[in-house]
Amino acid sequence: MTNPAPVLELNDVRYRRPGRASFGLDVPKLSLTQGETVLLLGESGSGKSTLLSLICGTIVAQSGAVCVAGTDISSMSSGTRDRFRAEQIGLIFQQFNLLPFASVRDNILLPLRFAPDRAKRVASPLEDVERLCRDLGLPSDVIGARAGLLSVGQQQRVAAARALIGTPPLIVADEPTSSLDAATQTAFLDVLFTQSRAHATTVLMVSHDARLAEQFDRVIQMSDIVKTTRGAA
């Protein structure tokens, strides 16, 4: 099932934050293969957010290559990178993932609006929304409801559905379970992995919680792959 071609590969990435308050981050090597579920463990301040921003292409490294699905995003124009992100990466945040005033349906469909290729893979968007909600254990009557009315656990599942729709090759999750209680955490990861494995989607999740480790294929310590520098550069 696993394909040897890496879905995500970082090589000799060197990033320095612009401005005098210099914060730097170096990633010599990080590689994720298709269908893998990887937990990236690190304390806060270990550069997790910066690393995720680099992978998603909202910031660009000064040198090195960030390849997503075989394409180096560092050389793209910012507009192309935004489109590329929408096409290739499903994102789940810690909390406040959704537009509270929009319906659950619109929230799930939102990335397709900016990713025509990903939208093409979805033959029938509304049916897909229903299927994903069903698979993620969301009652079908929430689909038309305003996202802001849902419980935090339900909102995270809606965010997962949004990341999964159109089957992007990579899902990046930034502590998606930290706002959930332990039982819900395990359930959330279960349904997420069931879906990602069904479509051979790679999942990269960042967390500080080592208890989640056993549910993942592979666990990487931030400190093993990332070198951060602070203070005067």
Added chain:
Amino acid sequence: MILRLALGSLVARALTVAMTILAIALSVMLFLGVEKVRTGAKASFADTISGTDLIVGARTGSVQLLLYSVFRIGNATNNMTWESYQDIAASDAVDWIVPISLGDSHRQFRVMGTTGAFFERYKYRSGQSLTVRDGALMNDLFDATIGADVAETLGYSVDDPIVVAHGLASFSEHEDQPFRISGILEKTGTPVDRTVIVSLEAIEAIHVDWRSGAQIPGQATSPDVIRQMDLQPQAITAALVGATGRLQVFGLQRSINEYAEEPLLAILPGVALQELWQIVGIAETALIAVSGMVIVTALIGMMATIFSSLNERRREMAIFRAMGARPRVIFAMLVLEAAVMAAIGALLGLVLLYVGLFIAQPLIDSAFGLWVPIDPLSLREVWVLIGVVVAGAIVSMVPAIRAYRMSLADGMMVRI
């Protein structure tokens, strides 16, 4: 879907958005209302006299002739003789002619001597005739028909006696010749409301015992004697003339202006009204400027609300960015949002305006004699509405540029 989300975001902030829209609506209503009142005032002004082809008087300026003959403002420096009047009346091109004699007053109101034809021929507001509200038109030598404002201000009713003064100041009243009010006219919104109308002969009768503006001492002719006298006037102030046809008007005007016996002036009321309006019109420009400012204020208010909403919406923008929206989508959404608010505000203002007009039209008419027409939108007003929406979109670009910068800097990692 983006439009739906933008609308959803607006609905989520319903209260502030509603206030902003209300401000825009009120400013648009004010601007268009001023526009309506202005055109209404202009039309009312132009409608002060209609159906009259020419106004004839002694030679003077055309605006001045209009002012004293129609608006009863200022005085005639010269009269025209009764012979000239008869010469003009005898012309083939003249269909009808109504003489007017001014110069006397009652309290602060002007007294006008004329013939019964005046009530037939004087038209206002595109062809409306004078109508009697109370009593009847004058038909006796000492009868007076008064305008609505005269009756209201002085508290007169039919059959009350009325004393007419010579000249405009009241120090020499013609107390010896009391008149009787025969009728009160319906309000018209024209200077007729402020006029006491008597017969041409009555003007002569008032002056029987007077020479050079003073009463001849010891002489007091009784009304009964006066009734037996020949009261043919020697001179009148002006005359309203109707020509037999459109084509005859200009020929008639030229022949009167070139009348050899006496220096006369014939004016086209419409043209003179236009000239006069140009003088009055400076005020209307000021009005437009002020109400334009109000719209600008409302739009700046909207800009301020968008600015203050940016911080609470950072999360929303970050989600859009994370989902792959380019910063310029964020920019476009804010501009779209402002355009939608401005458009709703403009339409709401329009609705308020027409509702207000329907309610206020009869009130304004009876209070000020100003008829504000309820017309469909003029092209100019449509452009004003479009202008408001475009201006709204343009001012919103300032906060939109800020949002653009913010979303570039924040990316998708905002932690609030």
